[in-house]
Amino acid sequence: MRTHRLRLAGVVAAVLVAVTAPTAQAGHRDPTLADLAQRHGRYFGSATDNPELVDEPYKAVLGSEFDQITPGNGMKWYATEPQQGVFDFTKGDEIVDFARAHHQKVRGHTLVWHSQLPGWLTGKEWTADELRAVLKNHIQTEVRHYRGKVFAWDVVNEAFNEDGTWRDTVFYRTLGPGYIADALRWARQADPKVKLYLNDYNIETVGAKSDAYYALAKELKAQGVPLDGIGLQAHLALQYGYPTSLEENLRRFAKLGLDTALTEVDIRMILPATEEKLAQQAQWYADLTDACLAVRRCVGITVWDYTDKYSWIPAFFEGQGAALPWDEQLLPKPAYFAIRDALR
Template sequence: MPRTIVRLKLAGVVAAALVAAGVATGPAAQAHDRTPTLAELAHRHGRYFGSATDNPELTDSAYTKILGREFDMITPGNGMKWYATEPQQGVFDWSKGDEIVKLARANHQRVRAHTLVWHSQLPDWLTSREWTAAQLRAVLKKHITAEVRHYRGKVYSWDVVNEAFNEDGTYRETIWYKTLGPGYIADALRWAHQADPHAKLYLNDYNIEAVGPKSDAYYKLAQNLRAQGVPLDGIGFQAHLALQYGYPSTLEDNLRRFARLGLDTALTEVDVRMQLPATDAKLAEQATWYRDLTRACLAVRRCVGVTVWDYTDRYSWIPAVFPGEGAALPWDEQLEPKPAYSALREALGR
């Protein structure tokens, strides 16, 4: 018998013995040895780890490669907002949202859909005229129903109402509140639930990470909505943080009190900005914050996941809105991981 055949037979015997002993071989073993992604690490805790994205950057193949690899939940940054989806009254355009849903499906990712009711990024036809309460209520119901039906069965959750309160806990004087009163929130949740009974429905806001007047307002609202049987599944803590304002040390306690109401929570738009230039000390502090907020979520059973507001400084919204600030995300502008990325892995790897 040729020596080559003998060696092949022996190799087969050895492989069979290894398999029988429960030792993995071949590609499965190589996959097992591969460094797990943020999503895979989060999955071990029963959580997701996501990123926002937006349509313009989807032409960047280096960017989309990391987006498709590291994350298992995607949020469209702008493509599902009102100005994009109903640019003319009664004329709907789903193309931007559909593109991101298609990308997520191709990468076996879920979608946190964002957002149905907000005071910002509304089309001119909606903001340039006066509406009666009956008229605006009909417009709002039609929009919510059309959009949620279009994405029925394609998304994990909706940020139904976004940024409804001021910092002092009073209602924000939006077109919705001024014309319809505070009941617009319950109505929006009910209409969204009717259009897709299986989607998780959230209220979402910034500066509610710490216990305080604004998060107290959401707590009281959530209590009232739950008591009325309104379909509310969770509260989204945006977590747009800034080093110069200090870490929200009561975050875990705050997540826990909403969980006691029977609600899910999520960190939905996380970034940690700093005054530029970035220094090693600032990047180290930023990393600690990313680690701590992730640990806070992991410590509360009903905190279901973390989403960064895009993952790279290359596409961050911060510099355009906060001049002189930036470097807010776990990857830099060259798509290289920063200390924050290692800190996230450390938090999720425990």
């Protein structure tokens, strides 16, 4: 892996120049992260969410810097099927419409997940036959609705525990591990062209959890189950160390004939953010980018929203934050320039 020696003074100077420089002359603009990624045959994307789409300065960056969008919440089960058999795609559609207006592609997120489920689903005991019918109907209705509008789906999200055992969810308890193969097959029937992914966090390194996905992917491929890729969320934290076997891990999934993507990237820190921590964060963003560029089948990188202004981290990890390449004022941080440098 090419290592960036980020000279902090240089990065800080670059930040100041970017913040204070006059608008580029008419007809000339610096290439965006998306432009730079496209030169490598990759995309560079951001998550977004519906409440943000009233923020015009935010939308200006979202619509110009990225070529891919993931809806943070608008396509999840609670939003799309709030009552059994009653579907509402308003929120997902709003984000798809934004992406289309800005020539961006959309990752669908997510069809099957144990969290953010509607009360009607979690509030009763299902027989296996009942839940299979509910699951199939949800997957196929949503995938058909977005057929031709999304290029990939996170079909099943977070199926394993940290030790590589199956996560105890309503789907696993009621249907057994076969629910994953069924979900993938149903999604493929509903949209033969969309790329189908399994997605999870803490699978960046080679270890028990990523081994479980490797074994599952191998088994699914052997059975002819449609699976196109593995999404590595890459929610990292400076205090836990960099996932040094990331590139090796991306490579072993590629050898199974699978695409990979870094799907929900953020790199949090214990606050306050210091120059030293921001420099380390920048290095990690560069290293993640390098790892993806080094493996041909790593198709792209998505940050989990691009600005600290709308990061989920502070609400979930007390005393932590500053996880994204733009700060709360929508100004680029050292991480942004490190990503640009890596993409060059």
